[in-house]
Amino acid sequence: MIEIDHLTKRYGGFTAVDDVSFTARPGVVTGFLGPNGAGKSTAMRVMTGLTPATSGEARLLGRRYHDLPNPACQVGSLLDASAQHVGRTGREVLTLAAIAIGAPRSRVDEMLSLVGLTPDESRRRVRNYSLGMRQRLGLAGALLGDPEVLVLDEPANGLDPQGIHWLRGLLRSFAGQGRTVLLSSHLLHEVEQTADEIIMIGRGRIVAQGSTRELLAGDGVTAAATDTARLGDALERAGLEVTGHNGDELTVKASAEQVGRVALEAQLVLTALRPAQGAGLEQMFLELTADDARGTAGTEVAA
Structure with a gap:
């Protein structure tokens, strides 16, 4: 579990x-979203002990990061895939990390296989890795200590569609084991597909949080009838x-009950009646973070 309590930096x-x-719970993938400069990366750096908080506290598994007995074996993090020793091979990077945290050497091969880096690729110098390969290596490092918590900042950067699909399955499987995932990403559709809960931040403050289903639910219901036009007239007459x-x-x-009663009184057969769908995560993101927009209409949304 990750517990953030009145954190200020x-x-x-x-x-x-x-x-x-906010709280990121075990068994849940929590999406952490916001525009560039909203405070996501700073908050994640505080969580993982890289930046001291001005006030408030970040607790992982009930403790501050620095108070965990062997942090890398309890909290796996990937905050910057480019922060790797480019002169070493991928295997060397993981082997040295395994030695540092006391993980068995067998975990190196297990993690290379898990993230899809072949034996030949593991022997290449990191300077010759693509961004997607560096992301996979970073994920292998985050998982090396078999942690209970994952803190990931833009882990899908550089991955192709197949890689993004693979990452989604990996994170959902990790959470399915009762572990905690906090995921920051600018790929809003992918977060919508992957995250169970969402925390949205703008100008350093939380602007929305809750389950993905609740946040994206539409207002009201969608209905159709054997004569939908007449149903619309009946609904408006009913106010x-x-x-x-x-x-x-x-x-x-x-509500569905209100619509059903109007249809009954109008002697209409309903052919559809279900909760309305919201506009989606992208639209909600744009509406809630409009004050933080750095460009004009038509520019790409970034987080």
Whole structure:
């Protein structure tokens, strides 16, 4: 478990993280989102003991990172895939890390196989690795100590679609074992597919948090009937707001029971009645972080 309690980090007069509190639970993949400069990476650096907090506290497995007896065997982290010794081979990088944390040498081969780096690739110098290969090596390092918690900042950078699909399965499997995953990514669709819960940060403060399903749920229900146009008229006469039309379906700002009663009174057979779908994570992200936007409409969203 990761527990962030009123965490604040200031650099002189600039507040990078401003009184942030949240929990990333075991058995859950938690997405940590926000625009560039929102404070995500700073918060993750505080969690993993690389940056001291100005105030507040970050606890992993109930302790501060520096108080864990062997942190790398309890918390695996990947904050910057480029921060690897480029003159060493991938195997050497992992072997030295295994020695440092007291992990069995057999874990090196296990992790290389797990992340899809072949024996030939493991013998190459890291300077000759693509970004995707460095990401895989970084993930192998994060998993080397068989940790209970993973803290990952943009782990999908440089991965091709097949690699992203593989990463999704890896993280969901890790969480499925009752472990904790905190994932920062600018690939919003992928977070929507992978994360069970979402924490969104803007200007150093949390702007939204909750389960992915709840945050992305639409307002009201979607309904259709044997005569959808007449259903729409009946709903409006009943004082219910029809907020959208999509083909033969209506989006109604009302409960399923209210819509059902109106249809019954109008002697209409409902052919569809389900919770409305939200606009998706990208739209929610744009709306909640609009004040942090660095570009104009049409520019790429980054986190």
